[in-house]
Amino acid sequence: xxxxxxxxxxxxxxxxxxxxxxxxxxxxxxxxxxxxxxxxxxxxxxxxxxxxxxxxxxxxxxxxxxxxxxxxxxxxxxxxxxxxxxxxxxxxxxxxxxxxxxxxxxxxxxxxxxxxxxxxxxxxxxxxxxxxxxxxxxxxxxxxxxxxxxxxxxxxxxxxxxxxxxxxxxxxxxxxxxxxxxxxxxxxxxxxxxxxxxxxxxxxxxxxxxxxxxxxxxxxxxxxxxxxxxxxxxxxxxxxxxxxxxxxxxxxxxxxxxxxxxxxxxxxxxxxxxxxxxxxxxxxxxxxxxxxxxxxxxxxxxxxxxxxxxxxxxxxxxxxxxxx
Amino acid sequence: xxxxxxxxxxxxxxxxxxxxxxxxxxxxxxxxxxxxxxxxxxxxxxxxxxxxxxxxxxxxxxxxxxxxxxxxxxxxxxxxxxxxxxxxxxxxxxxxxxxxxxxxxxxxxxxxxxxxxxxxxxxxxxxxxxxxxxxxxxxxxxxxxxxxxxxxxxxxxxxxxxxxxxxxxxxxxxxxxxxxxxxxxxxxxxxxxxxxxxxxxxxxxxxxxxxxxxxxxxxxxxxxxxxxxxxxxxxxxxxxxxxxxxxxxxxxxxxxxxxxxxxxxxxxxxxxxxxxxxxxxxxxxxxxxxxxxxxxxxxxxxxxxxxxxxxxxxxxxxxxxxxxxxxxxxxxxxxxxxxxxxxxxxxxxxxxxxxxxxxxxxxxxxxxxxxxxxxxxxxxxxxxxxxxxxxxxxxxxxx
Numbered sequence: 001x002x003x004x005x006x007x008x009x010x011x012x013x014x015x016x017x018x019x020x021x022x023x024x025x026x027x028x029x030x031x032x033x034x035x036x037x038x039x040x041x042x043x044x045x046x047x048x049x050x051x052x053x054x055x056x057x058x059x060x061x062x063x064x065x066x067x068x069x070x071x072x073x074x075x076x077x078x079x080x081x082x083x084x085x086x087x088x089x090x091x092x093x094x095x096x097x098x099x100x101x102x103x104x105x106x107x108x109x110x111x112x113x114x115x116x117x118x119x120x121x122x123x124x125x126x127x128x129x130x131x132x133x134x135x136x137x138x139x140x141x142x143x144x145x146x147x148x149x150x151x152x153x154x155x156x157x158x159x160x161x162x163x164x165x166x167x168x169x170x171x172x173x174x175x176x177x178x179x180x181x182x183x184x185x186x187x188x189x190x191x192x193x194x195x196x197x198x199x200x201x202x203x204x205x206x207x208x209x210x211x212x213x214x215x216x217x218x219x220x221x222x223x224x225x226x227x228x229x230x231x232x233x234x235x236x237x238x239x240x241x242x243x244x245x246x247x248x249x250x251x252x253x254x255x256x257x258x259x260x261x262x263x264x265x266x267x268x269x270x271x272x273x274x275x276x277x278x279x280x281x282x283x284x285x286x287x288x289x290x291x292x293x294x295x296x297x298x299x300x301x302x303x304x305x306x307x308x309x310x311x312x313x314x315x316x317x318x319x320x321x322x323x324x
Numbered sequence: 325x326x327x328x329x330x331x332x333x334x335x336x337x338x339x340x341x342x343x344x345x346x347x348x349x350x351x352x353x354x355x356x357x358x359x360x361x362x363x364x365x366x367x368x369x370x371x372x373x374x375x376x377x378x379x380x381x382x383x384x385x386x387x388x389x390x391x392x393x394x395x396x397x398x399x400x401x402x403x404x405x406x407x408x409x410x411x412x413x414x415x416x417x418x419x420x421x422x423x424x425x426x427x428x429x430x431x432x433x434x435x436x437x438x439x440x441x442x443x444x445x446x447x448x449x450x451x452x453x454x455x456x457x458x459x460x461x462x463x464x465x466x467x468x469x470x471x472x473x474x475x476x477x478x479x480x481x482x483x484x485x486x487x488x489x490x491x492x493x494x495x496x497x498x499x500x501x502x503x504x505x506x507x508x509x510x511x512x513x514x515x516x517x518x519x520x521x522x523x524x525x526x527x528x529x530x531x532x533x534x535x536x537x538x539x540x541x542x543x544x545x546x547x548x549x550x551x552x553x554x555x556x557x558x559x560x561x562x563x564x565x566x567x568x569x570x571x572x573x574x575x576x577x578x579x580x581x582x583x584x585x586x587x588x589x590x591x592x593x594x595x596x597x598x599x600x601x602x603x604x605x606x607x608x609x610x611x612x613x614x615x616x617x618x619x620x621x622x623x624x625x626x627x628x629x630x631x632x633x634x635x636x637x638x639x640x641x642x643x644x645x646x647x648x649x650x651x652x653x654x655x656x657x658x659x660x661x662x663x664x665x666x667x668x669x670x671x672x673x674x675x676x677x678x679x680x681x682x683x684x685x686x687x688x689x690x691x692x693x694x695x696x697x698x699x700x701x702x703x704x705x706x707x708x709x710x711x712x713x714x715x716x717x718x719x720x721x722x723x
Binding site: 027101102120122123124125127128142143144145146180183206207208209211212 | 493494495497498499500501502503504506570571615616617618619620
């Protein structure tokens with residue numbers, strides 16, 4: 001007779017802390033599950049935090065779209081936990097058709113990794129792969145859809161700087177239309193009680209965004225008014241030269257975050273950017289480098305901690321952790 | 325051989341002789357093979373006005389005896405020889421009436437030889453899966469086609485607005501992160517084509533109208549006396565945009581699925597006769613075309629086998645009578661495309677189906693006889709089933 005597994009049910013919620021096989025998006029997470037993940041991530045913050053709990057585990061980072069920071073962050077997170085991390089980057093052009101995509105996924109699956117971290121340029125592609133493999137899948141960004149670890153690291157950064165998320169006014173500014181970071185943050189910060197605003201020129205706002213956030217603004221000054229947090233989004237170069245806005249300098253004039261414009265926000269405002277930044281386009285260098293108000297480097301640091309927590313939690317079942 | 329259909333719910337006796345309907349009513353000839361319809365309905369063989377594949381097995385199982393074939397073939401049907409060949413694809417059991425490609429290679433630039441194609445048997449010409457973006461080309465096409473009294477079948481969407489969109493603009497597409505085009509992209513295309521029809525006197529058939537706004541435009545054009553007709557496929561009156569939840573590529577349609585208000589407007593348009601035709605848009609797709617990320621998957625779905633039961637939902641829900649539903653798949657497309665059949669009358673071709681409007685069954689994609697099983701209606705319970713299909717006096721399929 002085997003001993004009953006110790007209960008990991010959280011007595012305060014009466015629920016399993018994280019009843020998910022994959023991390024495909026934050027839209028599927030209950031608020032307490034997201035908070036629990038953030039608490040787990042807190043435990044991994046710090047220069048000296050490493051472990052060998054994932055020793056012998058293989059983690060494959062399959063990136064079908066270019067990435068430097070997210071890939072690096074996942075790689076470091078895996079290595080700090082003692083896992084064998086393998087990166088597979090596929091140029092956007094060579095793998096475009098999906099049977100190849102599913103074949104690639106099945107090939108990776110047959111190598112029996114303990115987790116797959118996937119980025120893909122098409123919305124829903126990561127979910128499609130997750131349906132065909134038998135290990136946990138972490139979404140590292142799919143098209144315009146979700147980027148859950150980014151939203152979690154943003155939430156963690158805000159929580160550490162501000163001590164809370166609930167009740168804060170968060171202005172997310174820039175290319176909302178094409179941004180998976182914005183979508184994931186709308187869902188996560190909204191569910192954690194922040195008053196989320198979307199600020200963008202009308203061409204980059206996206207339809208019905210007012211259904212996803214508390215308020216939408218097309219004026220930066222109005223959108224920043226009394227904000228506790230300002231999150232700038234990257235504007236892709238090909239979209240700032242006449243496609244969606246006429247020119248970088250016009251964009252900067254009306255939507256760039258400058259010290260002057262930031263005066264509309266609260267004095268202790270936290271400035272964030274998922275990176276890489278276009279200095280002089282969406283953000284002025286003086287603001288980006290403001291060591292008091294900018295949380296940009298802290299976001300990078302939180303990224304590793306959040307990804308360590310996600311890799312730990314999602315592989316617990318396979319590692320035979322009691323209760324999982 | 326002489327056949328006599330008796331005991332149908334809607335006909336007394338129908339006699340078939342020499343591949344034609346010989347008599348409606350009257351005595352049963354002594355030499356006739358009597359077919360007892362047992363209270364089921366007897367109807368003309370369905371005419372499916374707008375399919376992408378002449379899938380004979382699926383058509384016969386669905387009671388379809390004639391199809392109007394879209395020119396989107398490989399190569400496109402832009403040549404009289406290809407039109408002649410296409411007419412032989414389904415014979416003898418299903419007759420294929422091809423539409424000529426309106427422009428060479430369906431590229432929307434140069435007019436194709438639509439006159440020669442019509443002489444070779446094309447029943448109209450079509451812009452294909454997409455609209456002709458260049459209004460000048462569309463204008464000249466309709467001017468030219470009017471000279472042959474040829475119907476132009478249009479896919480009405482504003483091509484520049486539609487771009488690479490795979491969904492209808494709105495909260496749902498935004499949440500899903502799908503590239504979306506506004507529903508009014510269709511209304512713009514419809515408005516343009518209606519205006520060109522008015523200017524040229526050309527007969528226009530808009531293959532699919534799927535939004536409230538474009539249906540209103542067609543309704544107003546008909547009230548002005550324009551020679552315009554339009555159609556729809558079941559997916560646009562049965563499903564709305566949320567059917568693609570989970571990135572279900574089988575529910576990817578072109579035009580994309582709409583908001584529920586538009587879906588209900590389609591039903592209203594069918595009920596008041598603004599929408600003339602119900603077609604299947606039968607478009608079998610392989611796994612390679614569908615098991616892809618949503619935006620990379622091709623649109624389209626099979627539908628020949630399920631056309632009748634899905635259309636009958638309109639009758640069972642009280643939106644239309646069974647006769648009106650049948651007319652949208654028989655007499656009306658026959659009139660628009662000048663086809664024989666579509667009616668039960670002496671001298672008409674003996675294309676007939678026997679169906680039970682209340683037989684309930686469950687759609688099963690795995691059991692489909694179509695060349696692929698890509699239907700978003702898999703496992704759906706439906707009412708109404710064809711039990712016998714007769715083509716040219718021959719019983720070509722029975723349950």
